[in-house]
Amino acid sequence: MMATIRDIAKKMGLSVSTVSRALNDNQRISLQTRRQVKEVAEALGYQPNYNARNLTNQEANSVGVIFPVNNRVVDNIFYVGLLRGINEQLNARNYVLAVAVGESSDQVLENVRSMINRAQIKRFILLYSHVNDPVIDLLKSASVEFVTVGKPAAGQDWLYVDNDNVEAGADGTRYLMKKLHVSTPVFAESTNDWPYEVDRKTGYLREMSLAKKSPVVFSVPDNDDSVVNQFIEENPQMDGVVAVDDYTGLKVYHRFKLLHPGREIEVVGYNNSLPNELTDQHFHSVDLNPNEMGRAAVKLLFQPETEKLRHIIVSHIIQKS
Amino acid sequence: MMATIRDIAKKMGLSVSTVSRALNDNQRISLQTRRQVKEVAEALGYQPNYNARNLTNQEANSVGVIFPVNNRVVDNIFYVGLLRGINEQLNARNYVLAVAVGESSDQVLENVRSMINRAQIKRFILLYSHVNDPVIDLLKSASVEFVTVGKPAAGQDWLYVDNDNVEAGADGTRYLMKKLHVSTPVFAESTNDWPYEVDRKTGYLREMSLAKKSPVVFSVPDNDDSVVNQFIEENPQMDGVVAVDDYTGLKVYHRFKLLHPGREIEVVGYNNSLPNELTDQHFHSVDLNPNEMGRAAVKLLFQPETEKLRHIIVSHIIQKS
């Protein structure tokens, strides 16, 4: 049914070796032959059979994309953006995006193991970066290439893409002060201690220090609105918030509006993850550009031997609501 | 390096044919031989090479999972749930989940075309169900199997999984009236006309009619809060809302709280897609069970010739916040 290189060879009176080489742009084949072969291939609607190629190459033309086990619902929005960027670049390289995702660490490990041993996948992208990750151990011991989204913890070293979250924290803070004329921005963090939270806070603290203002950091608990209310009442001067993510930001925003129906407050969150049904012109978000992060991850994974980038930092953009 | 069936055959003094058949549980091989072969395979850490198998079988052990082009950020949460359910079932069948996603319809089409012709993928799941979808046309003309998440438009017929959205609408309405003692639930729809919106509204209207109450349907625009405010003020009797999705629900909820700081209102949304940072005990959501929908999609795709289910309806669950 589907044309093969054998069909092309027969039609042209060439050997399959020559056709194969011509299609792969092997320099040993004359330019003219290469051109002719490609024309005939085109005319016959030739499509390479990946399974055959992968078998000879002992390597699948797939990249395994690994989801974290206990992801917060919040982050799912980010993942689909990453997938888009990754797949765009994979398609351009005639690669396939294979997903590994599971409810438990064991499920994911088994999934990845199968990708390595049975499917012969040699390249992976992790949509997260955790410490003491058994998946990373597996990838290392199998000597396959991988890139994480998010930098490794201190002391660890591997390929990764990330934002500059210190700058992102600083930019959000400056945006509030310079563009929106907020006098005393507060930093709202979650009760987690993710590396990016720490970095954004560092950026905030730096900008406050540069502006010679007193920083105020407030930890927003998951399930206790009264703490938020109390904080708002104890800080009547507050006219702007840098929140560690959009959800934390929106929560503070709404509590504030309930307590001070008349007053305005400007909020900057991170991830640009909220539908506009939920926000208004006083809510802003730093877009971390997940599409570009996905693209960058693939670039790292496929970089030629000559360049040896260890990571790519993707720039962020502040979105007006 | 990796053991092959040849290694097993050599070690046991059998032919590769016998080993292959034994591993595939072919009845023509004695039970004893089958058991022994499997033991040796286990001992050698044998892993089947998918590329080799796929080449002989003329079919990849992959399912293509296709994302919609213009998805709302809102829905991403749902997609990741689907992926989890799909992958769980694929792993159990030793299948791989391959993703097709793109910025444009052409990109996705090209991606799917490549999956069919080059990767030889014969089974697909679409995470959406649109009318006049060129992807569906392609899948049909290539005679590959596919399942959509969401029922096809009237007049169309193919395999699908879905919720019973009429019942989901009715259940949300009853929940408000019976459990939460809401006297006059209002239905808040978006400005879109998705089939599931229409169905949920139908369920709402039915329950209101059964309860001999006057239905009130309110269309929430994307970017105009004043319309929401006006509606709330014109309907002072409103003490509960069935919202077509969580975002619409949360928006109405917040507007209401701003206008009536003292009063409580109960809201039921759909998708269980909001992190608890944003909700409280008066916000409820109908969980559409994306994990189970994903699992069901795979089951449909792999159902034996004997049963010919055309669709699977997955049940929903109302979650208290």
Add this chain to the structure above:
DNA sequence: CTGAAAGCGCTTACAG
């Protein structure tokens, strides 16, 4: 510059 041949690791019709 081109070709004949071997091989990648499976499955399965054919033969006994």
Add this chain to the structure above:
DNA sequence: CTGAAAGCGCTTACAG
């Protein structure tokens, strides 16, 4: 119940 052989569609070392 088991085996020898062909074949799936590629790539590439070896030869010329």
